[in-house]
Amino acid sequence: MLYDFFCVLLQKIFTFNNMKKTSVIVIVLAVLAILVLWGVSVNNRLVTYEENTSKAWAQVENVYKRRMDLIPQLVNTVQGAANYEKSTLQGVIDARSHANQTTVDPSKLSEESIKAYQAAQDQLTTALSRAINVTVERYPELTATQGFRDLQTQLEGTENRIAVERSKFNEAVQSYNTALRRFPNNIVASICGFDKKGYFTAPAGAEEPVEVNFEF
Numbered sequence: 001m002l003y004d005f006f007c008v009l010l011q012k013i014f015t016f017n018n019m020k021k022t023s024v025i026v027i028v029l030a031v032l033a034i035l036v037l038w039g040v041s042v043n044n045r046l047v048t049y050e051e052n053t054s055k056a057w058a059q060v061e062n063v064y065k066r067r068m069d070l071i072p073q074l075v076n077t078v079q080g081a082a083n084y085e086k087s088t089l090q091g092v093i094d095a096r097s098h099a100n101q102t103t104v105d106p107s108k109l110s111e112e113s114i115k116a117y118q119a120a121q122d123q124l125t126t127a128l129s130r131a132i133n134v135t136v137e138r139y140p141e142l143t144a145t146q147g148f149r150d151l152q153t154q155l156e157g158t159e160n161r162i163a164v165e166r167s168k169f170n171e172a173v174q175s176y177n178t179a180l181r182r183f184p185n186n187i188v189a190s191i192c193g194f195d196k197k198g199y200f201t202a203p204a205g206a207e208e209p210v211e212v213n214f215e216f
Helices: 002-081 086-101 111-138 146-181 185-192
Strands: none
Touching (some): 002 111, 002 146, 146 185
């Protein structure tokens, strides 16, 4: 009888220990499942923010490309209507070529790449403004032509759209970078390889959108 008693006792202890182990395993698996679901949710949210920045960047590129397409028309119009200084127009052509060659991978919108892209575009803006100012000051008869005035309207509208789209891009980047830095999002971001993205910054004295104005 004593033997039977010990056998029953050992059986109960073993069963109790198994139940405890099973409960612990279930709890651990439940916690892991919750962590995985939370990580997936955070990752998806960061992906959405990142896609918004890529979409905003595409719009920035579109408006800059529109300006690129208008510049050859401006050059041809000026060359055809006036004995214009070749060096001034060549400055615009060279700056446009450099800006065309400076591209950014939408998946790697780093501060360095944005800064390089902006520098090339700002150089083109400066060359374009200089050429326009010279045209207006020295060739007033050219500003009276319909072709030149049409370009005026299109360039002014493009510059305004550039300012708007750059602002929208910065807003998208701000939302993304803020979500990236928040705890505990930053843990998932680090594991999944999300990187901070760069902003467009206004150069000194450029608080207002660039104006391409022919009315002097």
